[in-house]
Amino acid sequence: xxxxxxxxxxxxxxxxxxxxxxxxxxxxxxxxxxxxxxxxxxxxxxxxxxxxxxxxxxxxxxxxxxxxxxxxxxxxxxxxxxxxxxxxxxxxxxxxxxxxxxxxxxxxxxxxxxxxxxxxxxxxxxxxxxxxxxxxxxxxxxxxxxxxxxxxxxxxxxxxxxxxxxxxxxxxxxxxxxxxxxxxxxxxxxxxxxxxxxxxxxxxxxxxxxxxxxxxxxxxxxxxxxxxxxxxxxxxxxxxxxxxxxxxxxxxxxxxxxxxxxxxxxxxxxxxxxxxxxxxxxxxxxxxxxxxxxxxxxxxxxxxxxxxxxxxxxxxxxxxxxxxxxxxxxxxxxxxx
Amino acid sequence: xxxxxxxxxxxxxxxxxxxxxxxxxxxxxxxxxxxxxxxxxxxxxxxxxxxxxxxxxxxxxxxxxxxxxxxxxxxxxxxxxxxxxxxxxxxxxxxxxxxxxxxxxxxxxxxxxxxxxxxxxxxxxxxxxxxxxxxxxxxxxxxxxxxxxxxxxxxxxxxxxxxxxxxxxxxxxxxxxxxxxxxxxxxxxxxxxxxxxxxxxxxxxxxxxxxxxxxxxxxxxxxxxxxxxxxxxxxxxxxxxxxxxxxxxxxxxxxxxxxxxxxxxxxxxxxxxxx
Amino acid sequence: xxxxxxxxxxxxxxxxxxxxxxxxxxxxxxxxxxxxxxxxxxxxxxxxxxxxxxxxxxxxxxxxxxxxxxxxxxxxxxxxxxxxxxxxxxxxxxxxxxxxxxxxxxxxxxxxxxxxxxxxxxxxxxxxxxxxxxxxxxxxxxxxxxxxxxxxxxxxxxxxxxxxxxxxxxxxxxxxxxxxxxxxxxxxxxxxxxxxxxxxxxxxxxxxxxxxxxxxxxxxxxxxxxxxxxxxxxxxxxxxxxxxxxxxxxxxxxxxxxxxxxxxxxxxxxxxxxxxxx
Numbered sequence: 001x002x003x004x005x006x007x008x009x010x011x012x013x014x015x016x017x018x019x020x021x022x023x024x025x026x027x028x029x030x031x032x033x034x035x036x037x038x039x040x041x042x043x044x045x046x047x048x049x050x051x052x053x054x055x056x057x058x059x060x061x062x063x064x065x066x067x068x069x070x071x072x073x074x075x076x077x078x079x080x081x082x083x084x085x086x087x088x089x090x091x092x093x094x095x096x097x098x099x100x101x102x103x104x105x106x107x108x109x110x111x112x113x114x115x116x117x118x119x120x121x122x123x124x125x126x127x128x129x130x131x132x133x134x135x136x137x138x139x140x141x142x143x144x145x146x147x148x149x150x151x152x153x154x155x156x157x158x159x160x161x162x163x164x165x166x167x168x169x170x171x172x173x174x175x176x177x178x179x180x181x182x183x184x185x186x187x188x189x190x191x192x193x194x195x196x197x198x199x200x201x202x203x204x205x206x207x208x209x210x211x212x213x214x215x216x217x218x219x220x221x222x223x224x225x226x227x228x229x230x231x232x233x234x235x236x237x238x239x240x241x242x243x244x245x246x247x248x249x250x251x252x253x254x255x256x257x258x259x260x261x262x263x264x265x266x267x268x269x270x271x272x273x274x275x276x277x278x279x280x281x282x283x284x285x286x287x288x289x290x291x292x293x294x295x296x297x298x299x300x301x302x303x304x305x306x307x308x309x310x311x312x313x314x315x316x317x318x319x320x321x322x323x324x325x326x327x328x329x330x331x332x333x334x335x336x337x
Numbered sequence: 338x339x340x341x342x343x344x345x346x347x348x349x350x351x352x353x354x355x356x357x358x359x360x361x362x363x364x365x366x367x368x369x370x371x372x373x374x375x376x377x378x379x380x381x382x383x384x385x386x387x388x389x390x391x392x393x394x395x396x397x398x399x400x401x402x403x404x405x406x407x408x409x410x411x412x413x414x415x416x417x418x419x420x421x422x423x424x425x426x427x428x429x430x431x432x433x434x435x436x437x438x439x440x441x442x443x444x445x446x447x448x449x450x451x452x453x454x455x456x457x458x459x460x461x462x463x464x465x466x467x468x469x470x471x472x473x474x475x476x477x478x479x480x481x482x483x484x485x486x487x488x489x490x491x492x493x494x495x496x497x498x499x500x501x502x503x504x505x506x507x508x509x510x511x512x513x514x515x516x517x518x519x520x521x522x523x524x525x526x527x528x529x530x531x532x533x534x535x536x537x538x539x540x541x542x543x544x545x546x547x548x549x550x551x552x553x554x555x556x557x558x559x560x561x562x563x564x565x566x567x568x569x570x571x572x573x574x575x576x577x578x579x580x581x582x583x584x585x586x587x588x589x590x591x592x593x594x595x596x597x598x599x600x601x602x603x604x605x606x607x608x609x610x611x612x
Numbered sequence: 613x614x615x616x617x618x619x620x621x622x623x624x625x626x627x628x629x630x631x632x633x634x635x636x637x638x639x640x641x642x643x644x645x646x647x648x649x650x651x652x653x654x655x656x657x658x659x660x661x662x663x664x665x666x667x668x669x670x671x672x673x674x675x676x677x678x679x680x681x682x683x684x685x686x687x688x689x690x691x692x693x694x695x696x697x698x699x700x701x702x703x704x705x706x707x708x709x710x711x712x713x714x715x716x717x718x719x720x721x722x723x724x725x726x727x728x729x730x731x732x733x734x735x736x737x738x739x740x741x742x743x744x745x746x747x748x749x750x751x752x753x754x755x756x757x758x759x760x761x762x763x764x765x766x767x768x769x770x771x772x773x774x775x776x777x778x779x780x781x782x783x784x785x786x787x788x789x790x791x792x793x794x795x796x797x798x799x800x801x802x803x804x805x806x807x808x809x810x811x812x813x814x815x816x817x818x819x820x821x822x823x824x825x826x827x828x829x830x831x832x833x834x835x836x837x838x839x840x841x842x843x844x845x846x847x848x849x850x851x852x853x854x855x856x857x858x859x860x861x862x863x864x865x866x867x868x869x870x871x872x873x874x875x876x877x878x879x880x881x882x883x884x885x886x887x888x889x890x
Contacts, residue, residue: 074703112858137367258664263504267862281851526690
C-alpha cells in the first residue's frame with residue numbers, strides 16, 4: 001500500500017526527525033544563492049526550484065576538509081586525525097540528478113582504499129529525493145540515461161501530487177524505510193495522482209559519444225582544439241558538478257602547527273598536472289578540456305561501469321562563457337562517421 | 338543595414354583581405370537569451386556573428402591568451418566601451434601592441450546597439466564616456482546602501498558573501514586584467530594566499546584580487562556575471578576604483594598612454610618614497 | 613585513516629650529487645613498520661613529506677629484500693624537496709605508502725637481466741637491482757648500463773664501485789660527452805649509444821629501463837634495434853600526485869592511473885597509452 005506525505009505534516013516530520021537525532025537539510029535560498037541548508041520548518045524550504053545552484057556534493061565532500069591537525073618540532077610530530085562530524089542528516093528535496101551524483105561517486109571513493117571522510121558522511125545521511133515537476137533548457141538527465149524520477153542514490157523517492165498538497169512515497173532502501181518509521185503516524189495511506197514528469201528531450205546520443213571517445217585516433221583530433229576555444233579555464237563547471245571529485249592536499253599553518261586539508265581542485269586549472277620540473281602534460285586548455293570529457297565518458301566508465309555525469313546541466317547553466325559538456329557531446333554525436 | 342549585418346560583412350572583409358588572422362565576436366548561445374564568444378578565421382565563419390543587446394561580455398580577455406599575438410599578426414575583436422577601456426589598460430601595461438588590435442566597437446543603450454566610429458585603439462576617445470561611465474543604477478544603489486552600514490554590518494555583509502566563494506577563479510579567468518602567467522595563489526614558496534576555501538581563505542583571495550585591480554579595473558562587470566555563487570564582486574571593484582579616483586584623480590583606461598597609477602612615481606608626488 | 617602518514621625518523625642523509633640526497637628512514641611506530649614489511653614490494657612508491665610543507669612522490673629506493681628501513685633519493689627542486697634536503701639525523705618526516713604496483717621479479721627468474729638508467733632515475737632501478745642481487749642465484753647474467761650528464765651527477769657512487777668489483781655483474785658506466793673528468797676511465801657517450809655498443813643479447817633477457825622521457829624514447833629505439841620486444845622491457849612512469857590512492861584525479865595518462873595501475877609498466881603498455889597525455 002503506498003503512502004502519502006502531506007505538505008502540512010512536514011513541520012511535524014521535521015520535528016520528529018530532529019528529535020530522533022537528525023538534522024534536516026533542504027533546498028534554501030540564502031544570500032542570493034540556492035543550496036542545501038539546515039531548516040526548521042517547511043517555510044524555510046525552497047522546493048519550487050528546478051534545482052539548487054549548488055549541489056549536495058558539498059555536504060559529503062566539502063570544498064575544504066581538515067584531515068590532520070599537527071604540531072611539529074624537528075624531532076617530534078604530534079598529529080591528530082580529524083574525522084567528519086558524527087551528525088545524522090536527512091536531505092529532503094534532493095533532485096534525482098544530485099542523488100545519482102552521490103551514487104556515481106561511491107565506487108571511486110571506495111576504490112581499494114576507503115575514503116572514510118566520504119563514507120562516514122554517506123553512512124550518516126538519508127537521501128529523500130523529490131521527482132521533478134519542471135525542467136529547464138539546460139537539463140539533460142535523459143541524455144545520460146537517467147530521468148526526472150530516477151531513484152539512483154535515493155533512500156526515499158517522493159513524487160509530487162497533482163494538487164500540490166504533498167507527495168506520494170516510494171521506499172527505495174532500508175535506510176529510507178527506517179527514516180519513514182519515525183514519522184509513520186504522520187503519513188497517510190493512499191495513492192494520489194502524481195504530477196506529470198517534465199519532458200526532457202535527449203540532447204545527444206551518448207552511445208555514439210562513447211564510441212567516438214573510445215576510438216584511439218580521436219584522442220589527438222583537431223576537434224578538441226576547435227570545441228574548447230572559448231573555455232577560460234575556471235573551475236565553475238567542475239566545482240558545481242555533482243560528480244566531479246578532484247582534490248588537492250595542502251598544509252596550512254605556521255612553523256609549529258597547522259592543519260593538513262583536502263581542498264577542491266579542478267582539472268581545468270592550468271597547473272593541475274604541472275610537474276616541479278616545469279613539464280606539464282596538459283599545458284593547453286584544449287588538452288584539459290579533452291581530459292574532462294574523456295574522464296567522464298570513457299575512463300570513469302571503464303573503471304566503474306558508469307559515466308561520471310548525472311545530466312544536471314549545471315556546467316552549462318553556470319559557465320561564464322556558455323560552454324559546459326552538453327555542447328561538446330552534441331558536437332561529437334553529430335560528427336560525420 | 339542593421340549593425341549586425343554591417344559588422345558581419347566588415348568582419349568577412351577583414352578576414353578575406355588577410356588583414357586579421359582571427360576575429361573574436363559573439364554567436365548564438367545555448368538558449369535564446371544567451372550569447373557566447375565566437376572565433377572566426379574565415380569569411381564564412383564570420384557570417385555566424387551575432388550582435389545585439391545581449392552581447393555584453395568583455396571579449397578583450399581573450400586578447401591576452403598566451404601565445405595568441407606572438408606571431409605579430411592582427412586580431413579583430415567586438416568591444417563595448419568597457420572593453421575598449423580594457424584594451425587601453427592592457428596597452429598601458431605593455432600586454433598588447435596597439436597595432437595588433439582592430440576594434441569593432443559598439444555601444445548598448447536601452448536595448449539598442451549602435452556602432453562606434455573607429456578601428457584602431459587610438460581612434461576611440463571615450464574618456465568623457467568613461468568618466469561618466471557609472472555602474473548600472475542597481476549597483477550604485479547597493480553601493481550606497483553598504484556605505485551607510487556600520488563597519489560591523491559591512492563586515493557581516495561581506496562575510497556572508499565570501500563564505501559562499503568556492504575558489505573557482507572564474508572572476509580571475511574572465512578578467513582581462515588578470516593576465517599573470519603565475520597568479521599569486523599559485524606561488525607556494527611561500528604560500529602567500531591560502532588555497533583553501535574557508536571563509537578566511539576566501540577573504541584573502543577576494544581582497545587580494547581587489548587590491549591587485551585597484552586603479553586597473555575596467556568596470557566591465559565580467560567578474561560579477563561569471564561568479565557562479567552570486568557574490569556581488571562589482572561592488573568591491575567599484576569601491577576600490579572610487580578610492581583610487583578620489584585619491585589620485587585617476588580613471589583607468591581613458592587612453593593607452595596612461596601610466597599605471599599605483600605602479601609609477603612622479604617627481605612631484607606628495608609621498609617622499611615610492612611605497 | 614586514509615591520508616594519514618607514518619612518522620619516520622631520519623637515520624642518515626647522504627649527498628649523492630649536487631642537489632641530490634638520499635635519506636635513510638626508520639619507522640617510529642612498530643605497527644607502521646609491520647604494515648610496510650607485509651606490503652612493500654620493489655617498484656612501489658610513497659609520498660614523503662613534512663607537515664607544514666606538504667608531500668612529494670618518489671619511489672622507495674631500497675629493495676624488498678631489506679625492509680628494516682626505507683631509503684629515498686630525490687633532487688631538490690621545489691618546496692617539499694628543499695625542506696627534505698635540509699633535515700638532519702634524528703628529525704621526523706612522514707611517509708605514506710607503499711602504494712602502486714610492483715616489478716614482477718619472480719617472472720624474471722632464470723633470465724638475464726639488463727638494467728638501464730639515466731641520472732636521477734637510478735633509484736627506482738637500484739631498488740630492483742638489489743632485490744635481484746640479494747637473491748643472485750635466481751637470475752642469470754646481470755648487466756647494468758648507467759649514465760649521467762657529468763661524473764658529479766652519478767648517484768650511489770659507492771654502490772657503483774661495489775657493482776664494478778663484483779664478478780657476477782657487468783657494469784657499463786658512461787657520462788655525456790663533455791661530462792667526463794680527466795681521470796674518467798669508463799665510457800663517454802649518451803646511454804642509448806653506449807647501450808648499442810655494449811650490445812647485450814635480447815635472448816631470454818628482461819630489460820628494466822628508467823630515465824627521463826627523452827632518454828626512454830631513444831633507449832627503447834636502441835633496444836628494439838638490438839632485438840628486444842616491448843613486452844620484455846619494463847619501465848616506470850611518474851606524474852604529479854597528491855593522494856596516491858586513485859582519488860584526486862590527477863595522475864592519469866589516458867585511462868591509466870599511475871598511482872594505482874603503475875608506476876611499473878612494460879614498454880608495450882606505455883606505447884598503448886595516448887602519448888599526447890604523457
